[in-house]
Amino acid sequence: MKIAFINPPDENTVVEFPDENGDSFLEADDYGYFPPLGLLYVASYLEANTKGHNIMFLDCVAEQISHIELRKRLEEFNPDVVGLTSFTISLYDCVKVAKTTKSINPNTHVCLGGHHPISYPNEAVQLPCIDSIIVGEGEKSFTDLVTSLEKSEDYTDILGVYTRESIKRAEKPKKDLRFLNTVIVKPAYMDEVDKIPFPNRKFIEHINYQSIIGVTNKLATILSSRGCPYACTFCNVPYKRYRERSMENLVDEIEQCLELGYKEFHFYDDLFNINEKKIMRFCDELEKRNLDIIWDFRGRVNGCTRESLARAKKMGLRMISFGVETGSDEGLKVLRKATTISKIQQTFSWCHELGIKTVADFMLGLPHERTRQDVLKNIDFVIRLNPTYAQFNIMTLYPHTEAYDQAVAKNLIVDGRWQEFAKNPTKDFYVDHWEEFMPTSELVKLHHLAYRKFYFRPSYILRSLLGIRSAYEIYAKVRGVLKLMRPLKALNRRIGLPLPS
Numbered sequence: 001m002k003i004a005f006i007n008p009p010d011e012n013t014v015v016e017f018p019d020e021n022g023d024s025f026l027e028a029d030d031y032g033y034f035p036p037l038g039l040l041y042v043a044s045y046l047e048a049n050t051k052g053h054n055i056m057f058l059d060c061v062a063e064q065i066s067h068i069e070l071r072k073r074l075e076e077f078n079p080d081v082v083g084l085t086s087f088t089i090s091l092y093d094c095v096k097v098a099k100t101t102k103s104i105n106p107n108t109h110v111c112l113g114g115h116h117p118i119s120y121p122n123e124a125v126q127l128p129c130i131d132s133i134i135v136g137e138g139e140k141s142f143t144d145l146v147t148s149l150e151k152s153e154d155y156t157d158i159l160g161v162y163t164r165e166s167i168k169r170a171e172k173p174k175k176d177l178r179f180l181n182t183v184i185v186k187p188a189y190m191d192e193v194d195k196i197p198f199p200n201r202k203f204i205e206h207i208n209y210q211s212i213i214g215v216t217n218k219l220a221t222i223l224s225s226r227g228c229p230y231a232c233t234f235c236n237v238p239y240k241r242y243r244e245r246s247m248e249n250l251v252d253e254i255e256q257c258l259e260l261g262y263k264e265f266h267f268y269d270d271l272f273n274i275n276e277k278k279i280m281r282f283c284d285e286l287e288k289r290n291l292d293i294i295w296d297f298r299g300r301v302n303g304c305t306r307e308s309l310a311r312a313k314k315m316g317l318r319m320i321s322f323g324v325e326t327g328s329d330e331g332l333k334v335l336r337k338a339t340t341i342s343k344i345q346q347t348f349s350w351c352h353e354l355g356i357k358t359v360a361d362f363m364l365g366l367p368h369e370r371t372r373q374d375v376l377k378n379i380d381f382v383i384r385l386n387p388t389y390a391q392f393n394i395m396t397l398y399p400h401t402e403a404y405d406q407a408v409a410k411n412l413i414v415d416g417r418w419q420e421f422a423k424n425p426t427k428d429f430y431v432d433h434w435e436e437f438m439p440t441s442e443l444v445k446l447h448h449l450a451y452r453k454f455y456f457r458p459s460y461i462l463r464s465l466l467g468i469r470s471a472y473e474i475y476a477k478v479r480g481v482l483k484l485m486r487p488l489k490a491l492n493r494r495i496g497l498p499l500p501s
């Protein structure tokens with residue numbers, strides 16, 4: 001069969017923090033492009049476990065394939081099955097691709113997977129031109145679905161696969177500690193993570209993924225685990241049980257990537273360092289195989305000790321992205337971050353001392369920020385923490401999170417808007433923020449200010465220039481600076497300050 005795996009174009013993604021013109025200050029592509037690893041896993045599992053299928057893999061976001069261009073590709077390929085990956089905020093584009101597919105060939109089976117059907121299965125399955133959805137981790141389920149379609153067999157009792165009809169019979173899952181308790185129908189789930197075939201990066205080798213965070217332009221994204229057991233109030237990571245790959249299996253994949261020319265590894269795990277021992281074990285395996293790689297991960301301060309960081313630095317660790325979120329113990333408690341400001345400060349100071357770069361992920365517009373002054377105090381905290389990079393976001397109230405429920409309970413937002421969007425995605429949808437004390441327009445201004453305050457410090461600019469190690473890094477940094485100057489240009493239009501061209 002001919003199977004097309006598609007990451008849809010991002011032409012109509014909902015803008016989360018629009019300025020007065022409705023534009024986003026920072027867009028997804030400002031951070032660079034990253035492979036859609038989930039979709040890649042699904043395609044690779046199908047390829048490894050079946051024979052004779054003709055697979056087309058399109059990452060329309062990174063390949064900058066428009067809806068018009070995509071139509072041509074679909075016309076040429078004429079797939080029997082289309083597998084779409086999704087985020088809730090990219091739903092409009094997903095439906096558009098489904099409609100295009102059906103207008104070319106009404107017999108093509110369109111299956112929607114990814115994050116959206118996990119959040120809104122009942123609505124997703126009713127969307128126009130969608131034949132089935134896969135809720136949860138889709139590797140095995142999608143492969144079974146394709147096999148059933150090939151044999152014209154019933155596929156509605158495959159775990160995680162639902163159709164308009166079959167979802168009506170679906171039982172609500174019993175309390176299951178593996179998942180966020182808002183997971184609505186039984187999801188597909190990959191228990192034995194070592195048995196999952198590695199993502200076949202040959203599907204994406206022609207794509208030039210460039211990331212602002214890397215030092216080379218050959219960066220592989222990789223996962224050492226799935227799931228996160230923490231319970232931060234703003235987060236809706238659906239898988240709660242931490243499933244860790246064995247170090248042998250993980251480093252085998254790294255070796256395979258090295259053979260393909262990748263030198264830099266960006267761990268995408270929700271939580272790489274569940275504890276410091278994991279960092280140590282990874283380093284042991286790298287050392288045992290005498291591998292020289294550059295790597296970075298997304299993690300928590302709790303899972304770091306000075307010793308593990310020193311060892312990781314020796315084994316090529318370049319950078320860690322920490323979800324710092326806010327600058328007070330009161331705030332960390334409100335967000336259930338299960339950590340403290342002193343632990344954050346200590347970990348950042350170890351990183352400075354050891355020469356490990358840091359990213360502080362930070363949020364504005366939080367329930368404990370009652371005044372503009374509170375927000376500014378938190379921004380100052382980030383500046384004092386002195387990470388190599390800071391990434392600021394305005395907290396978005398995602399459905400199925402505790403923060404969302406708190407906002408509904410306080411009548412700050414109208415419940416059901418996301419659900420309406422999930423039924424009928426429109427271009428004018430806006431996401432909600434915590435507006436108890438400040439309107440989103442004010443938060444957007446503070447968001448811009450946070451970037452300027454952090455990145456336009458002379459000491460920061462000097463340090464960054466001195467730290468550049470490659471031509472690629474110069475490119476990424478210059479691009480970042482130009483972007484940051486955009487709001488200054490807008491301001492200049494209003495007050496007429498001279499700016500560098």
Ligand code: B12
Nearest residue numbers: 035036038083084085087088113114115134137138236237
């Ligand atoms: C890496 C990442 C990103 C990266 C890269 C995304 C990419 N190209 O894949 C970047 C930084 C670009 C990103 C951006 C965003 N992200 Co993000 N991201 C993640 C993260 C940390 C990991 C994703 C991942 O690779 N997981 C590992 C793979 C193996 O799992 P997976 O993606 O879930 O895929 C499995 C299933 O979903 C399913 N599946 C996936 N696709 C398909 C397709 C088919 C056909 C089938 C059958 C199955 C299937 O099978 C896969 C294999 O098991 C997740 C957290 C998480 N735990 O997933 C958040 C997460 C996915 N992101 C999220 C959000 C909200 C965003 C942003 C909106 C953030 C923002 N404020 O800008 C943007 C949206 C991007 C856009 N389209 O505009 C939410 C999604 C919520 C939702 N309901 O949509 C998550 C869950 C984080 C969270 N808790 O809030 N993100």
Ligand code: SF4
Nearest residue numbers: 228230231232235270
């Ligand atoms: S924010 Fe990070 S640590 Fe908290 S639950 Fe989500 S993935 Fe886990």
